[in-house]
Every structure is written in structure tokens, then in C-alpha cells.
Amino acid sequence: QKEVEQNSGPLSVPEGAIASLNCTYSDRGSQSFFWYRQYSGKSPELIMFIYSNGDKEDGRFTAQLNKASQYVSLLIRDSQPSDSATYLCAVNRDGQNFVFGPGTRLSVLP
């Protein structure tokens, strides 16, 4: 079992819809969870992080964490074509070791 798993996609959603990106992880000792966005040909940029169970909202983005289920998700409301990118989930176990998932490619159709 891979440490951090994501559906590679592509996930296609119409403009204005909610995009839901999912990530599961295997290490129950994981402490912090991150979502990065990577446009084609560019490096990843941090969108948000979460470390407590529940929801965390930042603008159109909401991260959801369920440690019991070892599941973290990212919701993007009112999706725009400019949101089309690869979204990387990352897990930090102990402050030193970050593990990235393979990424989910999101395509927002105008």
C-alpha cells in the first residue's frame, strides 16, 4: 500500500461546480496535511494545510480531515477554468518526513 494515495484523474467538472479531491494516507501517526496546486510546467504552490479533524475554509477552498478514516479532502467551490491543475496531497509525519501523493489532475470545463 502506498503511503499517500490519490486518484490520478483527470477529474472534469463544469465551471461553477464544486470540485472534490480526495486523498488517503496509511500512517496513523501523520500529523499535518497539505494541499498543493501545480500548474503544468510550474512548481507546486501551497494552497492550505490542516492538522485538526474537521473542516478548514479559506476562500473558495475547504480542506476536510478525518484522522479516524485516514482521509483528507479538498473542496473547491465555484470552480473556474484557472483552477485546472494537478493537486498534490502531502502528509507530514514527524516534522522531517513529508510524503507526497501522485496528484490528481483537475480540469474545469468552461
Add this chain to the structure above:
Amino acid sequence: GAVVSQHPSWVICKSGTSVKIECRSLDFQATTMFWYRQFPKQSLMLMATSNEGSKATYEQGVEKDKFLINHASLTLSTLTVTSAHPEDSSFYICSARALAGVADTQYFGPGTRLTVL
């Protein structure tokens, strides 16, 4: 947010030459920096973890004698690709570890695109 720079942003070199890539944390001190490589349409691949003042820790399958990493200060890490070959052509990205609020996180540089002829 924390800013990380890389230089150069792109480089073309002849096979057999060495290329040095610099990674700097501009507005914070980074005790740990990471080097990644990414081939087209593939995932990020961690190459090594670099801690200031000590030897880098390389991931399995990464040749430490080919990819020399130096982390001489809290704001600078360098990656030297020695005797580069066409198969080393890739997008090299560094990141630096920093606190974002209470969460320990990574901030990425813009990447360096290496093409070996």
C-alpha cells in the same frame, strides 16, 4: 508566505559537463531543504533531504556521487549534477522547510529546467 528562489531557471548544457543549481530561502532560515526531480507528466520524485551543516540524505536509487548536494548555510543549498547526460534532463525543484503558523510545511522554489544535449 515564505519565498524560495532557484537559479538558474533553465539551463542547457553539453553531455559530460556539470551543472550547479542554487536554492535560496529569501525571507526565512531553512534548516532543511529538499531536492525533487520531475519528468514530464510524472509525479514529483524526492531525490534527497539536505540539512544545514551535515551530509544530505539521499533516496534509494539516487546516486550521491552524481548529484552533489551542499547546504552550507541556513539560506542556501546547491545541487550539482556532475557529468550530466541526456537522461538527466528534467525539471529540478527545491523546497525549504518552514513554519506556516503552527504547521511545519514546505515551500517550493520555481524550479530549474535542465536540458542536456
